Structure formats: structure tokens, C-alpha cells
Amino acid sequence: MNKQSEHFLFGNDTPIEDLGNGLKRQMLGFNHELMAVKVFFDKGAEGYTHKHRHSQVTYVESGEFHFSIDGEMKILKAGDSCLIPPHVEHGAVCPTGGVLIDTFSPAREDFVGE
Template sequence: MLQGKTFLKEKESAWEDAGEGITRKITGHNSQMMMVKVKFEKGAIGFVHDHFHTQSSYVASGKFKITIDGQSEILEKGDTFFVQPNLKHGAECLEAGILIDVFSPVREDFL
């Protein structure tokens, strides 16, 4: 897939459906780390879930209600959040936008 690529241009990869109102694009990965752009339509929900990966996310655009381990915050462009392994977390899109998610190790389930 994208493993081993040094440069990736936006127009060279396609968005894939990730659920109602959500699409994603893997922007690079190796066995230790993965970066993913996740595009949300207004009102789309990233349902509460957990995984063993460490996750760090950047709000590239839009406005989101992010819930981590039962605590919620409204985040906007330029804000970030960090999810420790196995914590329940989710997102509600309040204004259409994009999250940039980084996972360690790689999310094999996305490949």
C-alpha cells in the first residue's frame, strides 16, 4: 500500500468510506506508525470505541465534540487530543471537518 513511500500527493490516493458521513485516507505507514486523514460531514459520529493503539489527533478543520474516557471537550482547527491505549473515545462532528490521526503501532485493521 503506502508503506515505504516517502512522499504522497493528495491527488494520488483516494478517500475510502468509513461509515455514515465519514471517509478516510491513509497517508503513510510502516509497522510502527500510521497517519490517517479522516473527513467528517456535519453530524457524523465516530462512535465510542477503544483499541490497543496509542492515538494522537490534530483538528485540521471543522469543529468536533471529542469524548475520551467519559470526558468531553469541543475542539476546533488547530486543537489536538491524545488517547492512551484502551481508553474509550469517540467524536461528534459539529461543523464539517478533517481530523489527522496518528496511531502507534500501525492500525492493521485499516489496511
């Protein structure tokens, strides 16, 4: 087991939070300006349409996602990514099961209880 430090997080030691409805979240690192999060989707799980004040870049690590951003829908697969500007409605459905890497600027305070 690797010891956590101020600068390094190890996947096997970093908790995975069950969000319910087929979604799980693992924090990959954050400070006040930036946050990276790994999001696990079960087959058919949905990230419901929402918006927030943060800029977001999402990278598809695995699976297929039907993304809607500001009313535009695209199918994204492993290796694809998208940019979501602040205050723009977005959501995704994962018909296959898969994993996203979400980055936010500034960090999502609601994810860490600040």
C-alpha cells in the first residue's frame, strides 16, 4: 500500500464514493483552482442535465457516452473529450458502462464540502 502525501494520490488507496443510480466518483486531486475527478458509470447510468459556474473538460477513458451540451448531442467514445463552458446545461447517458475523467476550474466546492 502506498502512503498518501500532499502531492501524490494512489488509485488503490483513494476512496471511491458511491453516488447512487449507477454512478461512482473518485477524487484524483484538487486545490482551489483546479480539480480532477474519475467518474464510473454503470451500463445505462445517466449524468442528469445540470449546469454550474465551473469550466469543465471531460475525457472519455472508456465506454460510449451520449453527451448533450447546450442542446447539441454527440456520441463520444474512448479518447474523445469535450469542453463545457460555465453556466451551460449539459448531461450524459452511458449505454455501455464506462469511465470519464472530469476536470473543473475552479474546483467543485460541492464535491468536497467546502
